[in-house]
Amino acid sequence: VKATILAIGDEIVGGLTIDTNSGFLSQLLRGAGVEVDGFVSVPDEEPLIERALRFALARADLVVTTGGLGPTADDLTTACVSTLAQRPLELHESSLRAIEQRFRDRGVEMPPNNRKQAMMPAGAEVLPNPDGTAPGFICPVEVDGRRAHIASFPGVPREMRGMAEASLIPWVVRAGGGQQFGSRVFSTFGLSESRLDELLEGAISPTEARVSFRAAFPRLQVRLNVSGGSADEVDQRLNELDARVRDRLGKHIYAVGDEGMEETVGRLLRQRGLTLALAESCTGGLIGHRITDVPGSSEYLLLGIVAYSNEAKRSLLHVPPDLIEVHGAVSEETVLAMARGAREAAGADIGLATSGIAGPGGGSPDKPVGTVCIALKWEGGEWAKRFQLGERSRGWVKEMTAQIALDRLRRLLIDTF
């Protein structure tokens, strides 16, 4: 199966919205063994939508569209598909009832123009939308003697993603004769892509799975795509490969799936019943921000101190002034004193501290921009290390420092507690 992905909307072609739907759909379809030959984006104009559909259908067996399914006059996708497929629009009763129900749930009456969203090309398979008013559809179409299908989804990413996973992929599997597929993603940190590639060499043959890497700074993901056979066979194969990947990559894998490092750390803290206090200098609150992005983090995060001034380091974290004078604010000695101070101030099990030169100013030949120190203090032990991250942007140094700090905390929780 060959597919082209078409994003429809003035806001995309105007550069006001970045299209993330097409990339998502491409990954989803490729995981199911579909070849994606390109993306097209067009504004909300009937001739341009039809022209793009014809261009795509000259080559693709499946065109997946996003956007243009709303209730207003500039939502034109369904009408264009109906014209191209020569299938007149018909009212889809159960969709209309679902839309009416959504409005009723919010205590308002359905505006008359939302009825348009229940009009579907005759003979199309309708795809329900549990998160919005616009249902999608998969419509057979014949253009210039070629038979193909157009699958249309709303442009709101949250709605589209759920619907595509629930409806499009099973359709692709049926169209492909029932061959199942599956994928597994490992989130890693601390190794480069080429090093990951080296470590995995010979572990997985190309006939067993397609292995791909995805850099999503600061993490790096390894993805296995498996296809063919029954659902049970696919599962069994993934579990076998999972063991081999873990054997090669070990603790560099911090999560299976898209979980962020802050979620992994939160889970480990909660499992072990431990509490945390932070003293952030160069990260400026970013570690606290990430940790508190996780619901329920108030159970384990007691305190964070953004000790940007030396005075704050002294008065709140009780860092001895002579320590800063002798070793400097960016030193293993000072950052360790900060970790101790935060832990004591909060009465927490673990103290985590960062200090560094995020730039662009503040560097010296001895301690250039990108010099950062990270420390951990716990009952019966402590750890501190200086890193040279290189003269990168301020934002990059902050992000990387936060990620290293969370990763070291993760490793401490696994190895020591």
Add this chain to the structure above:
Amino acid sequence: VKATILAIGDEIVGGLTIDTNSGFLSQLLRGAGVEVDGFVSVPDEEPLIERALRFALARADLVVTTGGLGPTADDLTTACVSTLAQRPLELHESSLRAIEQRFRDRGVEMPPNNRKQAMMPAGAEVLPNPDGTAPGFICPVEVDGRRAHIASFPGVPREMRGMAEASLIPWVVRAGGGQQFGSRVFSTFGLSESRLDELLEGAISPTEARVSFRAAFPRLQVRLNVSGGSADEVDQRLNELDARVRDRLGKHIYAVGDEGMEETVGRLLRQRGLTLALAESCTGGLIGHRITDVPGSSEYLLLGIVAYSNEAKRSLLHVPPDLIEVHGAVSEETVLAMARGAREAAGADIGLATSGIAGPGGGSPDKPVGTVCIALKWEGGEWAKRFQLGERSRGWVKEMTAQIALDRLRRLLIDTF
């Protein structure tokens, strides 16, 4: 002038990289009066690149491509343009020397395959790349009797942006007969798009400027595009319109251009020689993170305390325990005590505090998810307010609370200091 934008690269069509180049170019071109009729993305495959170019050239006067200008075998853009334009590749001597110089500056010899990057279609205008090895070009092309141009840029956003601003736009202006253009962006906060639209009604006629809105949560931008006349006339027109926009929107404009609220606040603090201390509960460090994203923020940010636990609110911020018991942690009274405590602990001029229920848990009928309190304390005054932001996602509540808090700090700095 009609333009189509073509992004070339396996990583884009594979969904591994999100294409931000096309949106950037679209905004740039529209600002110069060019109509952008769509985007296309194709993998690094010659037949698919040529097919996409032909599709675009059937309608567009200008096709702008990004990507595929590297030195490796799968970089095919220049070869495809050469074939389509029937203009053989020729060595461009000064580009070759520039590439060699780049390698020499880094103390290494140029690998032989980088010579490929200096091969240009005969008669193309070469666009130098100050930030990388790949020069770009603008090449005349005639397909099916239509004359048009293909402008090709590297795919690295930083390189492409500088080159497009320096070379493409002057070319468009020349192609359009020397008509100049200009734009101005106002970053606003606190009003909805429809309210902004209302306030601006009648202020600017469509013949004077194109007015557009861009939601970039949590900010909302108003953009004026002006075209026609000399550069001086364009400037003068923009200044006239600027005064009218300011008259209508007043303090809701926090910056001209893309400046973030944290930059505006930093500038105001620095100008007034004031220092700041933060006490963050529901924002969890996000305000500190944003403030410290600005270089030099250590001059005015003395301290941030992420007082997630009530114990931390008591011991470090000296919030009286009975205050929390009577009014709750999320109350104007408690958040004001936090602002006072942070200010005193740091010896800062201004204390800023947040407390709220970010969800998904922790809500009650009296204080549902999205209830947040913000306070400011300064010499001789204080302010606190409760907001109902609605039951949105945890991340949204955090972002919106941080933005409101920074905006209130900005207004205090303007009105009182």
